[in-house]
Amino acid sequence: MKQLKRIKGTQDALPEKTMQWQALEKHIRRNMALFNFREIRTPVFEMTEVFARGIGQFTDIVSKEMYTFQDRSKKSLTLKPEMTAPVMRAYMENSLYAQAPLQKLYYIAPLFRQENPQAGRLRQFHQYGAEFIGSPAPEADVETIVLALHIFEELGLTNVRLRINTVGDPESREPYKLLLQDYLKHNIPNPEPQVAERIANNPLRVLDSKDEKLREVIAGAPKLVDHLKEKAAEHYRSVKTQLESAGVSYSEDPTLVRGLDYYTHTVFEITSDALGAQNALCGGGRYDLLARQLGGRDFPAVGFAAGMERILMALESQGKSLARPAVPDVFLITMGEAARATMTSWLAKLRRAGLSADADFLGRSVKAQFREANRSGTRFSLILGEDELNQKFFAVKDMKNSTQENVPFDSLTNYLLQKKESLTV
C-alpha cells in the first residue's frame, strides 16, 4: 500500500518544533496583554462573501487562491486566508462597538491559501496579529506599530527593519492614481500584458514590482506623499513625529503599497534579512474603508499580521531557541516481576505529588531502562528491585553526579520535591 502523505504546502510540527510554537505563542500572549489587547477567535471557515467583499471580486486571489467549496446546502464556504475581514465581521456581528468605542483585539490562527509553496510560504500557515478598531487617530497607528516591533524586540530577533508609507485617503489617492497611470503609460513603452493590466486596474501595485527595468521607471514616478491633501498629509506627519519621539527607527519607502483599496493612510512592513525571497515578517496598516465594504457602518481601524513560520525560521537561522526541552523529574526503573507489578501505583503516587514521572513500558533489561532514563534527560532514576521492595526503600540515582542514595518509601515524594526545588532555585 502506498504511504500516505501530508498535502502539499502543509507541515507536521513534531515535538521539537511544538516546543518552539508553544513558547512563541506564550510570548505573543504576554506582550499582547502588556498592550491591553485581548484575544478573539473566529471559525476556520466563513461564508465566501466575507473575503470576496473584503478583498474585491476582481482579483485573482478570490478565484484562484482561496480554498473555496460548497457544503451540502450549496453554500459557498472558504477556509480563512486572512484574519482582518473575519475579525471585522465578528466585531460588527457581535456589536462590540456598543460595548466600548475602542476595541483592542488580537488573534493567533491558522490560515489557508492555495499558492505554490516556497521558502516562508505555505498553504496552511499561521499568523498572529492585532486589530485596533474604533480610533481614526494617528496615535492608534503608532500604538499598533510599536506593539508589532515590541514583540520582535522581546523575541531577540536582530536585523529587523521597519518601513512605512502612506496610501493616503480616497481624496488624495484617486487624483494621484490618474497622475501615476499617465506617467506609467508614457514611460513604459511596450508593457507586458500583465503590467498593462496592472496599470489600468491597480496602478499603485506597479510600484512594488521586482522587475529591474520597471524599478528604474518607478524611481522617477510621482510619489503619493507629494500629492496628499492636507488631512492625509497631517495624519502621516503626525505618525512620523510620534514614531520619532518614541525612539522608533524606520525608513520611508514610497513604493510600499497594499493591493486592496480598503487601506488608508499608514501602511508598514517589518522585514528580516534572515529570510528568503519572502522576507516580510509582518505587514499592516490602517483600513478605515473595510467595515463599509463588508456592508457595515464606518469603523476606523488599524492592524497588523505577522507570519509565525517566518519568525521561527528567522530565529532558527540566528541560532536562537525559545524553549528548552521538557524532561521528566524522575524515571522509574524496576527489576523483577514483583517490583514491576508496583510500577503503575508508584507512577500514580509520584504524579499526584506533582512530580512528572516516566518508566519503561517494554519490560526491558535494567541496562535498557537506564538508557531510556538517560535519553529522557531526567535528573533522577528511581530504582526498585527485590532488596528495595523487601526493605521498603528506593535507590535514588542522581544521573548527573552518578551518586546514589537510599530513600524510604514513605519519605520518597518529599525527598524528591525538595531536590527538585533546590535545583530550580
Add this chain to the structure above:
RNA sequence: GUGGGUGUAGCUCAGUUGGUUAGAGCACCAGAUUGUGGCUCUGGGGGUCGUGGGUUCAAAUCCCAUCACUCACCCCA
C-alpha cells in the same frame, strides 16, 4: 500558471568510464558489564537506489516519461 535544482537506510550523504551479495556517519537494538545510563569496543536489524518504461550480456549510474520535494518567478489579503 512558468522556470531552475534535488530524489540512494529513520536522518545527513558517498557511490569511479554502466560490472559481483549497494556503502559511511549519526540514530536504533543487543553484547562486552546476567542490579546501573552517558564514553569506548564488538555485533545486529533496517534499502523494490522516487515510480513506470526503454537501451544493454549487465543500470543507482545511460535515454524517455511520470510523480514528489525544493527554490525562484507570477501573485501576495
